[in-house]
Amino acid sequence: MDKVILAQELSLAYNSxxxxxxxxxxxxxxxxxxxxxxxxxxxxxxxxKSFYGALEPRLGNLTVGGVxxxxxxxxxxxxxxxxxxxxxxxxxxxxxxxxxxxVMLPLLINGYATDVSEMQVQKLLTHVKLNHQNGKYPLExxxxxxxxxxxxxxxxxxxxxxxxxxxxxxxxxxxxxxxWNLLEGANSQLKATVVxxxxxxxxxxxxxYKHFHIEYGSIYEVS
Amino acid sequence: xxxxxNHLSLIIALFTILLTLQIFIGVDRTIDAYENNLNxxxxxxxxxxxxxxxxQFRLINPIINxxxxxxxxxxxxxxxNEMKNKKIxxxxxxxxxxxxxxxxxxxxxxEINQLSDQLQRKSYIKRVENFSQTHNTTYKxxxxxxxxxxxxxxxxxxxxxxxxxxxxxxxxFQHRERMxxxxxxxxxxxxxxxxxFRLSIVDALIATFLAISTFIAVEHYGWxxxxxxxxxxxxxxxxxxxxxxxxxxxxxSLSIILASLIVMGHxxxx
Numbered sequence: 001m002d003k004v005i006l007a008q009e010l011s012l013a014y015n016s017x018x019x020x021x022x023x024x025x026x027x028x029x030x031x032x033x034x035x036x037x038x039x040x041x042x043x044x045x046x047x048x049k050s051f052y053g054a055l056e057p058r059l060g061n062l063t064v065g066g067v068x069x070x071x072x073x074x075x076x077x078x079x080x081x082x083x084x085x086x087x088x089x090x091x092x093x094x095x096x097x098x099x100x101x102x103v104m105l106p107l108l109i110n111g112y113a114t115d116v117s118e119m120q121v122q123k124l125l126t127h128v129k130l131n132h133q134n135g136k137y138p139l140e141x142x143x144x145x146x147x148x149x150x151x152x153x154x155x156x157x158x159x160x161x162x163x164x165x166x167x168x169x170x171x172x173x174x175x176x177x178x179x180w181n182l183l184e185g186a187n188s189q190l191k192a193t194v195v196x197x198x199x200x201x202x203x204x205x206x207x208x209y210k211h212f213h214i215e216y217g218s219i220y221e222v223s
Numbered sequence: 224x225x226x227x228x229n230h231l232s233l234i235i236a237l238f239t240i241l242l243t244l245q246i247f248i249g250v251d252r253t254i255d256a257y258e259n260n261l262n263x264x265x266x267x268x269x270x271x272x273x274x275x276x277x278x279q280f281r282l283i284n285p286i287i288n289x290x291x292x293x294x295x296x297x298x299x300x301x302x303x304n305e306m307k308n309k310k311i312x313x314x315x316x317x318x319x320x321x322x323x324x325x326x327x328x329x330x331x332x333x334e335i336n337q338l339s340d341q342l343q344r345k346s347y348i349k350r351v352e353n354f355s356q357t358h359n360t361t362y363k364x365x366x367x368x369x370x371x372x373x374x375x376x377x378x379x380x381x382x383x384x385x386x387x388x389x390x391x392x393x394x395x396f397q398h399r400e401r402m403x404x405x406x407x408x409x410x411x412x413x414x415x416x417x418x419x420f421r422l423s424i425v426d427a428l429i430a431t432f433l434a435i436s437t438f439i440a441v442e443h444y445g446w447x448x449x450x451x452x453x454x455x456x457x458x459x460x461x462x463x464x465x466x467x468x469x470x471x472x473x474x475x476s477l478s479i480i481l482a483s484l485i486v487m488g489h490x491x492x493x
Contacts, residue, residue, distance in 0.1 A: 052407065074412070081409030094401045109410045153408075 002030040004161055004193045005051060009060035012046050020046045022217035023060060030160075033187045033207050034195045037222075038214035044197040047214065048165050051195065052084055053077045065161060082110055085154030085192075087179075089166040091146045093138040099149045100125070100134060106157040124152035128178055144175030151179050155186055162186055164196045180205065229397075230426055233390045236383045237430035237478065241470045243383075245438055247376040248469075249447070249460040254365055256456045258329040261361060267324040267335075268293075269342055270350040274320055283345065284338050286326050293321040319349060332359050384481070391485045394419055402489070416486040423478035431474045435467045 005028040012021040020043040028034050038044045049055040051064050053072055062069040067080045085106070086092075093102050100121050107117040125131045128148035130141075138146050147167060154162055164183065168176040184207055186192045201211065211222040269275075269290075280290040295318050330338070335353050342351045395402070398418050405415035413420075438461035441447050447460045 054407075078409040078411055081407065084409075086407055092404050092407065094404055096401065105405065105410075106408045109405070109408050109414065 003027045003063070004030050004032070004065055005195070006063045007060065008062075010050070010057055010062050011059035012043065012050055012055060013058045014046075014055075019058065019217060021050075021214070021219065024217075024219040025060075026212060026219055026221065028193060028195065028210070030193055031187070031191050032193050033183075033209040034193075035201050035209055035211045036195065036197045036214065036219075037199065037201065037211065040199075042214040043217060044214055045165050047219075048163055048195065048197050051161075051163055052081060052086055082106070082157070083160050085157070085159035085162045087147070087150050087154045087162070087164040087167040089169050091138070091143075091150045093146055093149055093153075095138055098135055098137055099130065099141070102138065102149055103152045103156055105153060106159075110157050112157075120156060121152075124156055125149075127155075127182060128152045144171045147171055147175055148178055151182050155182065155190075158190060159192055162192050162194045164194070164198075166197055166199070168198070168202075176202075177204075229390065229393060230422070230429075233387055233423070233426045233478075234430045234433070236386045236390065237427060237474050238433050240380060240383050240477065241430060241434035241474055242437070243376045243379045244473060245434065245461065245466060245470065247372055248466065250372045251369070252458055252460065253451060253454075253456055254369055256458045257454060258365065260455060262326060262329040265326070265329065265354070265358065266291075267326075267338070267342075267354070268352040269322040269324060269348055271320045271322065271345075272347045272349060275322060275347075280322075280324060283341050286328070286330060286334060286338060287324050288327045289325040291323045291325065293323055295321075329362070330358075332362060384477070387478070387481050388485065391419065391423070391481055394422060395485050395489060399489075412486060416482070416489075419482045419486060420479065423482040424475065427474040427478040428471075431467075431471045434470050434474075435463065438466070439463060 005026075007027070008025050010021060010024045011019055013019045024047075036044050036047060046055060050057060050062055050069065053064075053069060056072070057070050065080055065083060067076055072080075093099075094105070097105075100118075103121045103124055104117050107120060112120070122131065125134070128151055130145060130148055130152070133141060133145065138149065141149065151167070154164075162183065164179075168179050171179065180202055183194050183196065184205065187194045187207060201209075213220050213222050274292075275290060277287070277290040280287040299318070332355065335355050335358060339351045339353050339355075342348050401418065402415045442459070442461050448457070451457065451460075
């Protein structure tokens, strides 16, 4: 199986004084569904940031989708990000854009034709049960609805890798279920690799998953 | 309201630059026209033992446009009251040739001295009168005026450019969230900065329109022409098509270059 993420002796830090992740070695195969857990401040989000190139490895090697992340050029980084879908805890939606345009963003960046993009957006908004909210702006929606828009955006361009950073942390049960169902569907039907950073793994999941736990800067695989 | 204020800051700064540029172009044109006027009235007097054609003068220095011989009659007329007729006849025989040299362009003091030296090196030329004292004063005044205009234009350009850069940084700050989100999905720099370029281009177009309208009004009401008439210069200070294109080109280039500088200096925040 192809390794979508391969970390060897990976160390991550924001400054030279404090290492967040210390010499971690692990791999995530194509099609895996992976949970990364750990206490608050343990480095879960930091690790996820390194996967989409927002933080460069301090030491060691990290390869994502076959792209070497050490001293990555902006051109390569853009190429990689075009194949990744990211869901953030704070949604990161563009407030001045309607929800359709927000979902369309990855399609616009990837150069999809307008009619194809519009169809895909409507399909996804129906999946996240927001098709009745067409034309609204993010701030007119509830937190759960905004996260569903972010979910639709992450799936819009059929990414090979989906990264979710505490994506259901503040959500109501209904929105959480919608998100988990879509992540499961993306993994089982679209064969996307899914990496979810979370405090709690939901018990209702019907898939096989891998579980990494971070403690004191080290990463352990939980069997 | 705040957004309108931000737009106005950039439009006013760009408008000031265009106004300064067009004033500089106008002053330059006026000085050129004034120099031409001066050149038409300026000549060097040469006294020679022999006949010299314009071609021969041009061989000495190509800046000479015309060597016009001053008729001996005119000179004799001036001195005939003071001399007896016999002496005047004698003078007619021995009187040298007088030439008035017209030049291609208004010369610099160095060019005048160089030309005088070259003329005086010829054995048949007896005397050269270049009226350098009068010429130097006028020339230095023109030069000073040109320099003052240039320095003022440069200072205004520097200050307004800094203001535009500051304004664009504010825009970038206002739109940084959108730009960062687009970057997270792999948008290339030009796409995520499109909003900055769009705003810069729109403001450049508005500033150009305002500047062109202002100069058309100035030309229409003839305010500048009135001032030029005092120094006997009649030239159009603003050519709507050519100068309009220059102003548009400068406004667009400047705003695009400055927006690019801001974009290149931007660091992604996550």
